[in-house]
Amino acid sequence: MSSEDVTIRWFRESDYAEVEDLVRNLARLFDDPFDARWFKMYMDKRLMENVPGCYVAVKGGNEVVGSVFCDILRDPTGSQYGYISNIMIKKDRRGMGIGEKLLKAALQYLTIAGVPRIWANVREQTEAMVHLFEKHQFIKKFATYENRPPPYGI
């Protein structure tokens, strides 16, 4: 199988259930929490913008097989940056070039938007992910450390 009959387009309302499933599975993969109510609001807000900042990969015209988020943000110094996150391909569609197609679309959008730098969270446990981003000239800048406070406080 190849990615030839896979097209990349902006997220639409009708893709909601499939994208929710992808992001929910991604959260599960990394043992992160997923709040369905919040996610719905988050995506509804995206749909109100001219550009929703979420690309989907669609196979055969109707099956959503992957998604990626790409946003233009500003850091506290006022400097703009592009941010690519939550790239996820359906389990049975991985390794066919779809992740790369999505990443290229996100990079193209952010490059044309003129951001001076693009950041991405890359999970180093995921070999395919590291390879894909390094192939597209991402270099490791810093590491994110996580602390999970006890739920009932100190």
Ligand SMILES: CC(C)(COP(=O)(O)OP(=O)(O)OC[C@H]1O[C@@H](n2cnc3c(N)ncnc32)[C@H](O)[C@@H]1OP(=O)(O)O)[C@@H](O)C(=O)NCCC(=O)NCCS
């Ligand atoms: C990481 C992920 C997005 C890559 O998408 P994909 O469609 O499977 O990858 P592609 O087929 O486009 O391959 C891209 C490159 O990675 C390589 N690759 C694919 N699977 C690989 C694997 N399991 N191990 C090592 N390299 C791999 C490919 O060979 C290709 O490199 P090449 O062009 O030099 O040959 C996808 O595997 C995925 O959804 N993984 C689980 C979710 C995840 O970890 N997301 C990141 C969250 S932050």
